[in-house]
Amino acid sequence: MDESELVKKEYVEEHPEHDGHITEYWLKDELVHRSVHLFMKKGLDVFGQSAVLA
Amino acid sequence: MCNSFKQELMRGQHLFGTTSPTLVSRTSLTAPTPDVFRIALYLASATVNASTTTYSATGEVPNSGTYTAGGSIITIQDPGLTGTTAFAGPTSASTVSWTTFTGTAFDCALIYNSTQGNRAVSVHTFASQTITAGTFTITFPTNAAGTAILNLA
Numbered sequence: 292m293d294e295s296e297l298v299k300k301e302y303v304e305e306h307p308e309h310d311g312h313i314t315e316y317w318l319k320d321e322l323v324h325r326s327v328h329l330f331m332k333k334g335l336d337v338f339g340q341s342a343v344l345a
Numbered sequence: 346m347c348n349s350f351k352q353e354l355m356r357g358q359h360l361f362g363t364t365s366p367t368l369v370s371r372t373s374l375t376a377p378t379p380d381v382f383r384i385a386l387y388l389a390s391a392t393v394n395a396s397t398t399t400y401s402a403t404g405e406v407p408n409s410g411t412y413t414a415g416g417s418i419i420t421i422q423d424p425g426l427t428g429t430t431a432f433a434g435p436t437s438a439s440t441v442s443w444t445t446f447t448g449t450a451f452d453c454a455l456i457y458n459s460t461q462g463n464r465a466v467s468v469h470t471f472a473s474q475t476i477t478a479g480t481f482t483i484t485f486p487t488n489a490a491g492t493a494i495l496n497l498a
Binding site: 309 | 432434467469471472474475476477478479480481482483484485486487491492493494495496
């Protein structure tokens with residue numbers, strides 16, 4: 292692989308409960324590397340609720 | 346309900362019932378060893394939710410790079426209490442990551458107690474992620490009331 296041909300792309304996917312910082316490396320039209328750093332903003336469960344005791 | 350009770354629940358200081366549950370020994374009753382907790386990743390096609398009772402390899406992301414079945418250990422700090430909310434979680438902004446990892450369409454993390462029979466603690470979903478020969482990192486939220494991984498309000 293000629294690393295000089297690699298194209299780096301970085302972007303952020305925003306979400307109310309977490310942001311994803313994405314790093315991609317492309318060789319022509321092929322994705323050869325993708326890393327994600329997920330920043331959680333708050334705890335949540337699958338139903339988006341915090342446990343609540345009545 | 347007493348606010349201190351919520352925090353004490355997280356510390357395992359109350360035992361209800363008339364029968365004894367089966368517990369893995371914490372060595373000492375006066376200075377018990379905290380349980381070990383782990384976080385595992387699951388595919389978007391998996392069924393992992395509030396009805397989940399224990400860790401299962403079914404639907405878990407396949408082994409890749411530094412990710413192996415069962416996921417990774419995370420350290421839960423001493424539970425806190427602010428106002429009417431007890432909370433617990435890893436240190437604010439601490440991270441867990443897996444390198445040289447490839448995983449496709451996973452959207453869920455299960456936190457479970459690997460000391461006590463892999464009992465499920467909580468399920469956390471996020472936008473479906475795909476990693477290609479890279480690193481997947483989770484930075485945990487601020488460990489405070491309302492933002493911590495676990496809140497009892």
